[in-house]
Amino acid sequence: MKNILPFLLAASLLALFVSCGEPATPVDLKIVPNPVSVEYGGWGVKIPADATMPRLYAPIDKKLAPEEYILDTRRGKVKIRGGSDAAIFWGQQTLLQIIAQVKKQDGKRIPGVLIHDKPAFSYRGAHLDCCRHFFTVDEVKEFIDMIALHKINVFHWHLTEDQGWRAEIKAYPRLTEVGSVRAETLVGHYGSKEYDGTPYGGFYTQDEMRDVVAYAAAHHVTVIPEIEMPGHASAALASYPELGCRGADYPYKVQTTWGVFPEVFCAGNPETVTFLEKVLEEICDIFPSEYIHIGGDEAPREEWEKCPKCQALMKEKGFTREAELQSYLITTVEKYLADKGRKIIGWDEILDGGVSQSATVMSWRGAKGGIAAAKMGNDVIMTPNSHFYFDYYQTKDPADSGEPLAIGGYLPLRKCYSFDPFDQLNENEKAHIKGIQANIWTEYIATFDHVQQMALPRLAALAEVAWCPDNRTEYDDFVDRIVTGLLPIYDARGYNYAPYAFKDIE
Ligand code: ACM
Numbered sequence: 001m002k003n004i005l006p007f008l009l010a011a012s013l014l015a016l017f018v019s020c021g022e023p024a025t026p027v028d029l030k031i032v033p034n035p036v037s038v039e040y041g042g043w044g045v046k047i048p049a050d051a052t053m054p055r056l057y058a059p060i061d062k063k064l065a066p067e068e069y070i071l072d073t074r075r076g077k078v079k080i081r082g083g084s085d086a087a088i089f090w091g092q093q094t095l096l097q098i099i100a101q102v103k104k105q106d107g108k109r110i111p112g113v114l115i116h117d118k119p120a121f122s123y124r125g126a127h128l129d130c131c132r133h134f135f136t137v138d139e140v141k142e143f144i145d146m147i148a149l150h151k152i153n154v155f156h157w158h159l160t161e162d163q164g165w166r167a168e169i170k171a172y173p174r175l176t177e178v179g180s181v182r183a184e185t186l187v188g189h190y191g192s193k194e195y196d197g198t199p200y201g202g203f204y205t206q207d208e209m210r211d212v213v214a215y216a217a218a219h220h221v222t223v224i225p226e227i228e229m230p231g232h233a234s235a236a237l238a239s240y241p242e243l244g245c246r247g248a249d250y251p252y253k254v255q256t257t258w259g260v261f262p263e264v265f266c267a268g269n270p271e272t273v274t275f276l277e278k279v280l281e282e283i284c285d286i287f288p289s290e291y292i293h294i295g296g297d298e299a300p301r302e303e304w305e306k307c308p309k310c311q312a313l314m315k316e317k318g319f320t321r322e323a324e325l326q327s328y329l330i331t332t333v334e335k336y337l338a339d340k341g342r343k344i345i346g347w348d349e350i351l352d353g354g355v356s357q358s359a360t361v362m363s364w365r366g367a368k369g370g371i372a373a374a375k376m377g378n379d380v381i382m383t384p385n386s387h388f389y390f391d392y393y394q395t396k397d398p399a400d401s402g403e404p405l406a407i408g409g410y411l412p413l414r415k416c417y418s419f420d421p422f423d424q425l426n427e428n429e430k431a432h433i434k435g436i437q438a439n440i441w442t443e444y445i446a447t448f449d450h451v452q453q454m455a456l457p458r459l460a461a462l463a464e465v466a467w468c469p470d471n472r473t474e475y476d477d478f479v480d481r482i483v484t485g486l487l488p489i490y491d492a493r494g495y496n497y498a499p500y501a502f503k504d505i506e
């Protein structure tokens, strides 16, 4: 008794000091995505009164995987060890969440904690369609901020469409002179007969695209550009009509409404391949990404059935189905890009007519295309419209909940959170699932504020499935982690997240 008394005294004095000297801090941190492990203990770290962040000690640890990090606040300092700069950056995003919730609870001390995390998928993507509606370079950068906060590491930049070509290509100036502007835009939902009578346009110069690439790289985000072929080509054909099956005299136009259009690139015209290769040459010069997205979706083949050039090529090659023309065009472009050390990603229609083993398939019409591709041995990115189309409604009754007009569908946060990327796959096939992605098509999203409320908080569900598909918690806990860990950051940054996202009325 005599011996332990001084220790008891010291312990109670310390407890008194800690409890009086520091406001309470949460000891149950809420973090999205849910880390591999969180262990509490140690002193924690005081947040200096005159700083938003305590000093960070950040060593690279080559024993860790490239994106794996360990965040340690147990000994009075914030230390992040990571397998690379990117890993340390992801650790910092976790730190942001910790500080935001500590401050919200009026605390000045980060609790002592050891957090270990690493992502399940190397490809964690978010797509933004900047064609149906145009977003400025600053808005695109803010989108990159948003995805980086969620530890998403790929920005899939949709740059060409029927309704507008957005990337400056020096060899083909008419793409932006003509193809970047549509005469007017549909008002209301598809099916409406009303147009606004106002020209709408915009494009990114090559310098601007390079600036975005550099900004993304500084946030450990890779930009993958998408150049659509052979469909969604109206804006390109309005600029260079000779590349379409209807020929140089046909008055192609930049489309003013939404949907899928019969006007596609003429697969039988060798000039089409020249055009696509020259465009891709400039694109590769701007975008250093290993992958280039070549589109491939929603390309009707009726024009090819009637076109003498397309039919002649089919005969020459011994093709019996027009789908093989699509396959021919995609594999030709794939070879061209392979010579430049690049790989292609295409929407799941590239499976039609046959696809090379080296193409990565982006499964959007549900997961079935991705499952089929993985079983064939192709790499896959799952971006199913059943779970990750963030242009779909978030509530069951949009009129009641005040959701703005959307394309349709119903994808509440809970549904996004429930996606199983490995459904129906054995161990070998699972290895072909390289990642997941959310898509934001913008037919009905005209402002960046609206982009934010379609993306947030659903990006949190994407992040969770991308980092820890096998370590997800109950849905209520996930929501709790968003509310405590992420919403204070959304608020501080002025992000316009969906106010009705948690009103789960399923
Ligand atoms: C797509 O949604 N058309 C890929």
Ligand code: ZN
Pocket: 244, 245, 265, 266, 267, 268, 269, 303, 304, 307, 308, 309, 310
């Ligand atoms: Zn043709």
